[in-house]
Amino acid sequence: MIHNYQFNFQELDISKNEISELLGFNGEEMPEPFGSYLEEACQDAARLCDIRGAVYISENIEFISNNSAFTIDGQFFDAGKLISRQLKKATSLALFICTAGEGISKKSQALLHGDDPAKGYVYDVLGSITVETAMDKIQRQLREELSATGEKLTNRYSPGYCDWSVAHQHKLFSFFPENHCGISVNSSALMHPIKSVSGVIGIGKEVKFNKYHCEMCTSETCIYRNLRSRAEKIF
Amino acid sequence: MSELLSKLAECIEFGKINMASPYPPQMKGQEGADEITRKALDEGVNPQDILSKGLMPGMERIGIKFRENKVFVPQVLMSAKAMSTAMLHLKPHFLSGAAKQKGTFIIGTVLGDLHDIGKNLVGMMVEGNGYKVIDLGTDVSSDKFIAALKENPNAVIGLSALLTTTMVNMEKITREIKEALPGTLVTIGGAPVNNDFCMKIGADNYSPDPQGVVEFLNTKIA
Numbered sequence: 001m002i003h004n005y006q007f008n009f010q011e012l013d014i015s016k017n018e019i020s021e022l023l024g025f026n027g028e029e030m031p032e033p034f035g036s037y038l039e040e041a042c043q044d045a046a047r048l049c050d051i052r053g054a055v056y057i058s059e060n061i062e063f064i065s066n067n068s069a070f071t072i073d074g075q076f077f078d079a080g081k082l083i084s085r086q087l088k089k090a091t092s093l094a095l096f097i098c099t100a101g102e103g104i105s106k107k108s109q110a111l112l113h114g115d116d117p118a119k120g121y122v123y124d125v126l127g128s129i130t131v132e133t134a135m136d137k138i139q140r141q142l143r144e145e146l147s148a149t150g151e152k153l154t155n156r157y158s159p160g161y162c163d164w165s166v167a168h169q170h171k172l173f174s175f176f177p178e179n180h181c182g183i184s185v186n187s188s189a190l191m192h193p194i195k196s197v198s199g200v201i202g203i204g205k206e207v208k209f210n211k212y213h214c215e216m217c218t219s220e221t222c223i224y225r226n227l228r229s230r231a232e233k234i235f
Numbered sequence: 236m237s238e239l240l241s242k243l244a245e246c247i248e249f250g251k252i253n254m255a256s257p258y259p260p261q262m263k264g265q266e267g268a269d270e271i272t273r274k275a276l277d278e279g280v281n282p283q284d285i286l287s288k289g290l291m292p293g294m295e296r297i298g299i300k301f302r303e304n305k306v307f308v309p310q311v312l313m314s315a316k317a318m319s320t321a322m323l324h325l326k327p328h329f330l331s332g333a334a335k336q337k338g339t340f341i342i343g344t345v346l347g348d349l350h351d352i353g354k355n356l357v358g359m360m361v362e363g364n365g366y367k368v369i370d371l372g373t374d375v376s377s378d379k380f381i382a383a384l385k386e387n388p389n390a391v392i393g394l395s396a397l398l399t400t401t402m403v404n405m406e407k408i409t410r411e412i413k414e415a416l417p418g419t420l421v422t423i424g425g426a427p428v429n430n431d432f433c434m435k436i437g438a439d440n441y442s443p444d445p446q447g448v449v450e451f452l453n454t455k456i457a
Contacts, residue, residue, distance in 0.1 A: 023308070023309055024306075024307025024308060024309060024310075025307075031258055031259060031260050032257040032258055032260065033257055034258075034309055112351075112352075113355075116316070117315060118309055118313050121308055121309060121312055121352065122309075159400070160348075160398040160399070160401070161398065161400075162399065163400065165400045166347050166348075166398060166400045166401060167347075186374075188346055188347045188374050189347060190347065190348075190374055
């Protein structure tokens with residue numbers, strides 16, 4: 001069964017301080033024009049964002065003995081050892097998709113490639129934090145629903161990261177109706193709109209939410225490094 | 236002249252676009268790259284000197300600050316915007332041959348990957364350092380790189396990837412480029428790659444930051 005979610009931008013309650021930090025202004029006041037850009041982007045986001053998500057949960061799962069792959073309803077996912085190991089104590093798996101919508105993705109791309117890349121970057125960061133915050137909210141709702149049974153959730157893991165081939169995106173999306181939540185996948189397995197995420201979450205009494213291992217990556221300025229340290233505080 | 240060009244370099248370094256721009260706060264109300272470039276041309280300063288002694292030193296300084304984590308993406312983008320504003324005045328001179336770019340750099344994010352902020356920064360920084368940049372965008376196949384190379388012989392290729400799973404496409408693209416056009420230089424970058432990976436796939440350079448790409452190009456071309 002597929003659980004659907006829809007949010008408006010305001011109910012995500014994204015703090016401007018948090019966006020400011022993700023932009024690189026750590027604790028300091030944002031100089032102009034960035035303050036105005038952010039103000040404009042946040043006002044625009046209410047109109048531009050079409051925030052939708054969906055989760056498919058299956059108990060029909062099996063882990064392959066070498067710990068690098070699993071199946072969901074008979075579909076084989078070779079997600080790599082790093083991810084499969086984190087999931088292996090799960091008794092069910094939740095596949096998720098979520099998007100901030102086409103409007104904000106298009107707007108940030110137009111600005112980034114047009115005459116105001118700096119403003120485009122503000123919209124881009126806002127789009128990323130919007131979709132991640134929406135998924136945080138979905139994950140929190142799932143956790144609350146499961147808490148009565150004593151079940152817990154793992155972190156979210158996505159194709160394209162930690163050796164899980166992005167090509168598996170097609171298999172993941174086969175669990176959802178075509179163009180569900182307005183998200184499609186192209187021949188290179190890339191999602192459209194750009195500000196979309198997908199992946200898997202493990203569910204079970206023995207699973208754990210772990211710290212992300214961003215220290216393994218060399219990108220000091222990666223926005224996801226900051227988003228993930230934030231997730232560690234939330235869950 | 237040197238005072239004008241050093242003021243221009245400062246505008247680029249701090250992202251001062253024009254007089255109306257409020258950024259950076261410490262230069263509010265002052266002339267920016269737009270006005271100073273125009274003034275320099277009006278005073279008869281050689282367009283090549285404006286590029287090499289005004290714009291490029293400014294871009295180099297912001298590139299070094301970014302490498303040292305003294306500034307972040309937004310500040311670099313403001314510098315790039317100041318740079319592109321100045322370049323609008325210089326473009327007619329490049330077209331007429333009065334000023335020359337150092338060479339051509341073709342950049343793209345590899346097949347299967349849509350991440351482009353890092354790639355865009357590299358493109359802007361390289362352009363700001365005097366090269367013609369052809370940006371092929373994201374999700375770019377070997378065929379597109381090879382077609383662009385055939386149109387721009389002797390160009391250097393820049394490959395970008397953010398995903399651990401798309402960095403493998405760099406190997407295939409590098410191999411196919413070098414098979415199609417031997418001698419082509421390929422530089423790679425992106426969060427999951429490093430120098431060992433660069434050597435393994437037969438690329439010519441790995442740079443962890445945009446300034447590194449500029450330095451590589453300056454060594455090989457300029």
